[in-house]
Amino acid sequence: MTLQTRIPPSSDSIEERVDAVLRRASLEEKIAMMSGRGFFQQFMADGGVWGASPYQAGARCDRLGVPAFYFSDGPRGVARGQSTCFPVSMARGASFDTDLERRIGEVIGIEMRAQGCNLSGAVCINLLRHPAWGRAQETYGEDPYLLGEMGAALSEGIQTHNVAATVKHFAANSVENARFKIDVQMDERALHEVYLPHFRRVIEAGCLTVMSAYNKLNGEYCGENQTLLTDILRREWGFEGFVHSDWVLGVYSPWGAAAGLDVENPEPVHYGDKLRQAVESGAIAASVVDTACKRILTVLFSLQAAQDPLESYAPSLVASPAHCALAREAAVKSAVLLRNEGAALPLPESAVIAVAGRLTDTINTGDGGSSRVRPPYVITPLAGLQEALAEERVWFAGDETDPAAAAASVAGADAVIIVAGYTAEEEGEYIPGDINLGQVSDALPEGVREASEAANTERQGGKPVGGDRGDLGLPEDQVALIKAIAAVHPRVIVVIEAGSAVIVRDWIEDVSAAMQIFYPGMEGGRALADLLTGAENPAGRLPFTVARDAAHYPYFDKNADAITYDLWHGYAKFDREGLEPEFAFGHGLSYxxxxxxxxxxxxxxxxxxxxxxxxxxxxxxxxxxxxxxxxxxxxxxxxxxxxxxxxxxxxxxxxxxxxxxxxxxxxxxxxxxxxxxxxxxxxxxxxxxxxxxxxxxxxxxxxxx
Structure with a gap:
C-alpha cells in the first residue's frame, strides 16, 4: 500500500473544500472522522505485532471522498516493514546536529509514504527529568532548548514529504510505569519555563499535529485538559492543527472533544456514539464537532493537495543504501567519548583486539514498544570490528557468566573492548507485548490482550519487558566482568549501550576509556569500529548530566500516584546545589x-x-x-x-x-x-x-x- 493519490487540481481553496464537506456531512459522519477505526481487528490479524499495518487515525468519509490519516510510529525510524533503523533519539540528541536530524526526518517521511502512512508519531520531546525514565531513549535530553531545536528539525524533515508530524506527549510525561494514572503537579513557572517551551518551539516551526499524554497534569488527564489543549496550545500559542490522543487509554469521556482533543485513537471508545449522544442532548455544543473536523480536514487536504518533492515513493526506497548510510553517519555523530586516559583511543592500526560481554554480539537497537523498528539487518559491535579489522585480529574473550575465564582470555590482546549496558528488558516502554495496550483488561476488546501476550511470550519468554529502570548503574555481573579484566589488562575500553545516563563511579577509574553509543541503530557496529580505529573522530556530547550518586537526581517513584515537578533537574539542579557531576551536560572528548x-x-x-x-x-x-x-x-x-x-x-x-x-x-x-x-x-x-x-x-x- 502506498499513498500516491492526490486531490485533483481545483480552483477551490482548502478552506472552501473543508466547508463543502462540513455542509454535506451528517453528525454521525463528522464524529466518525474524529476517531481511528479498525485497529483492534487489524492488530489481532497481525498476531499482536505493533506496526505490521498502517493504522487509520482520523478523518475518512467514503461517501464524500474524504481520505484517512494512516499512522505509524516512531522516533528511530518507521515502525513498519523493514525500515531504516536509526540510533534512538537520545543518541541523536547527543549529536547536537539539527541538520542531521532534519535529514533523518526526511528519510522517515519518505519511508512513511512508501509504506502507506501519512501521520508520523516520531517527534517525542518529553523532558528527561530523571534517567530512570523507561522511555528516555525516545527523547533528546534534559534541556528544553535542545529538545525544541532537535524536535523542530525532525518535524520539518518529516513534513517535507507531506507527512503530518506529531509532537508528543503533551505534556509532562516523564514517568513510564505509572503513566496511565500519575498526576503531575507543577506551578506556572515550572510548566511554562521547563516543561512546555520545547513544545512551543516545535509548534512554531510548523508541526501540524499534537499527541496528548496519558498522565494527568494538575488533576486533569492531559487528553481532556482544557488548560493545556485550548488555553495554552491554541489561545496562547496560536496552534491551528489538530490534537489526537495517545493509543487506547488517551481519553476517558466525550468531554475531551470540548477540551480540545480532536481525534480519539485508535477506536471510538469514548467518542463515537457517546459523543453523538452528548451533542444531541446539548451537553456538548455541535460547534465543537465542526471545529474539530475543520482542524482535521484542513491538515489532511493541505497535505493531499501539496506537490511532493519526489515523483513517486516506491517501496524500494525503504532501507535504501543512502538511508542506511545516513544511519551510520548518525551513529558516528552520536557517540560520546566519556574518558580517554593515556590516549587509549584510537586503537593502533595493527591492534589485536579482544572483545567481551554478552552485548558484544547482541542485536540491541532499543526497546520493544511503539518505537520498535525492524530493519533488514543490524551490525553488532563484534561484527563491525571484525569487518573493519579482519576476523583474525578480533576474538571474543567471554561474557559475564565467567569473568575469571574472560579475563584469562584477553592475554595477548593490544586492547580489550567490553560492551555493557541495557536491553529492552531493563528499560523502555512498559508493555505486555509489542504494543502497550494499557494495563486495564476491561478496556480492551476480547482477544486483543491474548494476541499481545502471545507475541510477548514468543519474543521474551513470557517475561514483562521495559518500564522505568530500577537501578542507574550497570548490572552487577557486568561490573564484575569489567573489574576482572581491568585487573589484568592495562588497556580496557568500555562501550555503553543505554538510553540515558548510567552511573559509572564504581568502575570508571579502573578502565582506560569509556564511550557511550546509546542504542546505535542498524549500522551501530560499523560506526563503533570507525570511532575506535580513528577512521572517525568522536564528537557527540552528553544531552544529560551523569551523576556520581543517584541521590543527586530529583526524587523519582515509578509507581507514584502523584508527583510534584519544580524548576530543578539536570545541570540546573547540580549548579544550584553545588553538586559535582561525573560528567557534565554537554561533555564529550575528542581525538x-x-x-x-x-x-x-x-x-x-x-x-x-x-x-x-x-x-x-x-x-x-x-x-x-x-x-x-x-x-x-x-x-x-x-x-x-x-x-x-x-x-x-x-x-x-x-x-x-x-x-x-x-x-x-x-x-x-x-x-x-x-x-x-x-x-x-x-x-x-x-x-x-x-x-x-x-x-x-x-x-x-x-x-x-
Missing part, C-alpha cells in the same frame, strides 16, 4: 583539541542578545566541536537557573583552522513567567560559551540589558 577566544556579546535593539566567538582546532587531526552558549539571568526578581543553554552549533575544523560562530537569543527566550505574563528582567546577563556546561570548559562575558 583533537579546541581553543575558544574572542568572545563578544551585545544587547540587541529588541532586547535580545547577539554573541560571537572564535574556535580553533589546536590538535593534529580534523574533528567536530559542539559550540555551546549558556546565559545567566540576573535572578533578582525571581530565582533562575544559574545558566541555561540558549544556543549550540556543531562545526567541523581541520587542524589549525579557526572559525567564528554567531548566536542570537530573542528577548522572549530570556524571560521568566509570572501571573500569565513573560517578564524580562533588567540587569547584567552572563554569557558563557564553550565545549560543555562545566565551568572549566567555558569562557564568559557580561551584557547589560
Amino acid at each position: 583533537t583539541s579546541f581553543n575558544y577566544r574572542a568572545l563578544k556579546a551585545r544587547a540587541d535593539k529588541d532586547g535580545g542578545l547577539s554573541v560571537q566567538v572564535s574556535v580553533t582546532n589546536t590538535g593534529e587531526c580534523a574533528g567536530d566541536e559542539v559550540v555551546q552558549l549558556y546565559v545567566s539571568a540576573p535572578g533578582k526578581l525571581a530565582e533562575r537557573w544559574r545558566k541555561q543553554l540558549k544556543g549550540f552549533e556543531r562545526i567541523h575544523l581541520e587542524p589549525g583552522e579557526t572559525r567564528s560562530v554567531f548566536f542570537t537569543v530573542a528577548a522572549r527566550d530570556l524571560a521568566f513567567r509570572r501571573n500569565g505574563a513573560w517578564i524580562t528582567e533588567p540587569g547584567a546577563y552572563g554569557i558563557h560559551v564553550g565545549g560543555s556546561s562545566a565551568p572549566s570548559a567555558l569562557i564568559s562575558a557580561q551584557v547589560e540589558l
Whole structure:
C-alpha cells in the first residue's frame, strides 16, 4: 500500500473544500472522522505485532471522498516493514546536529509514504527529568532548548514529504510505569519555563499535529485538559492543527472533544456514539464537532493537495543504501567519548583486539514498544570490528557468566573492548507485548490482550519487558566482568549501550576509556569500529548530566500516584546545589583539541542578545566541536537557573583552522513567567560559551540589558 493519490487540481481553496464537506456531512459522519477505526481487528490479524499495518487515525468519509490519516510510529525510524533503523533519539540528541536530524526526518517521511502512512508519531520531546525514565531513549535530553531545536528539525524533515508530524506527549510525561494514572503537579513557572517551551518551539516551526499524554497534569488527564489543549496550545500559542490522543487509554469521556482533543485513537471508545449522544442532548455544543473536523480536514487536504518533492515513493526506497548510510553517519555523530586516559583511543592500526560481554554480539537497537523498528539487518559491535579489522585480529574473550575465564582470555590482546549496558528488558516502554495496550483488561476488546501476550511470550519468554529502570548503574555481573579484566589488562575500553545516563563511579577509574553509543541503530557496529580505529573522530556530547550518586537526581517513584515537578533537574539542579557531576551536560572528548577566544556579546535593539566567538582546532587531526552558549539571568526578581543553554552549533575544523560562530537569543527566550505574563528582567546577563556546561570548559562575558 502506498499513498500516491492526490486531490485533483481545483480552483477551490482548502478552506472552501473543508466547508463543502462540513455542509454535506451528517453528525454521525463528522464524529466518525474524529476517531481511528479498525485497529483492534487489524492488530489481532497481525498476531499482536505493533506496526505490521498502517493504522487509520482520523478523518475518512467514503461517501464524500474524504481520505484517512494512516499512522505509524516512531522516533528511530518507521515502525513498519523493514525500515531504516536509526540510533534512538537520545543518541541523536547527543549529536547536537539539527541538520542531521532534519535529514533523518526526511528519510522517515519518505519511508512513511512508501509504506502507506501519512501521520508520523516520531517527534517525542518529553523532558528527561530523571534517567530512570523507561522511555528516555525516545527523547533528546534534559534541556528544553535542545529538545525544541532537535524536535523542530525532525518535524520539518518529516513534513517535507507531506507527512503530518506529531509532537508528543503533551505534556509532562516523564514517568513510564505509572503513566496511565500519575498526576503531575507543577506551578506556572515550572510548566511554562521547563516543561512546555520545547513544545512551543516545535509548534512554531510548523508541526501540524499534537499527541496528548496519558498522565494527568494538575488533576486533569492531559487528553481532556482544557488548560493545556485550548488555553495554552491554541489561545496562547496560536496552534491551528489538530490534537489526537495517545493509543487506547488517551481519553476517558466525550468531554475531551470540548477540551480540545480532536481525534480519539485508535477506536471510538469514548467518542463515537457517546459523543453523538452528548451533542444531541446539548451537553456538548455541535460547534465543537465542526471545529474539530475543520482542524482535521484542513491538515489532511493541505497535505493531499501539496506537490511532493519526489515523483513517486516506491517501496524500494525503504532501507535504501543512502538511508542506511545516513544511519551510520548518525551513529558516528552520536557517540560520546566519556574518558580517554593515556590516549587509549584510537586503537593502533595493527591492534589485536579482544572483545567481551554478552552485548558484544547482541542485536540491541532499543526497546520493544511503539518505537520498535525492524530493519533488514543490524551490525553488532563484534561484527563491525571484525569487518573493519579482519576476523583474525578480533576474538571474543567471554561474557559475564565467567569473568575469571574472560579475563584469562584477553592475554595477548593490544586492547580489550567490553560492551555493557541495557536491553529492552531493563528499560523502555512498559508493555505486555509489542504494543502497550494499557494495563486495564476491561478496556480492551476480547482477544486483543491474548494476541499481545502471545507475541510477548514468543519474543521474551513470557517475561514483562521495559518500564522505568530500577537501578542507574550497570548490572552487577557486568561490573564484575569489567573489574576482572581491568585487573589484568592495562588497556580496557568500555562501550555503553543505554538510553540515558548510567552511573559509572564504581568502575570508571579502573578502565582506560569509556564511550557511550546509546542504542546505535542498524549500522551501530560499523560506526563503533570507525570511532575506535580513528577512521572517525568522536564528537557527540552528553544531552544529560551523569551523576556520581543517584541521590543527586530529583526524587523519582515509578509507581507514584502523584508527583510534584519544580524548576530543578539536570545541570540546573547540580549548579544550584553545588553538586559535582561525573560528567557534565554537554561533555564529550575528542581525538583533537579546541581553543575558544574572542568572545563578544551585545544587547540587541529588541532586547535580545547577539554573541560571537572564535574556535580553533589546536590538535593534529580534523574533528567536530559542539559550540555551546549558556546565559545567566540576573535572578533578582525571581530565582533562575544559574545558566541555561540558549544556543549550540556543531562545526567541523581541520587542524589549525579557526572559525567564528554567531548566536542570537530573542528577548522572549530570556524571560521568566509570572501571573500569565513573560517578564524580562533588567540587569547584567552572563554569557558563557564553550565545549560543555562545566565551568572549566567555558569562557564568559557580561551584557547589560
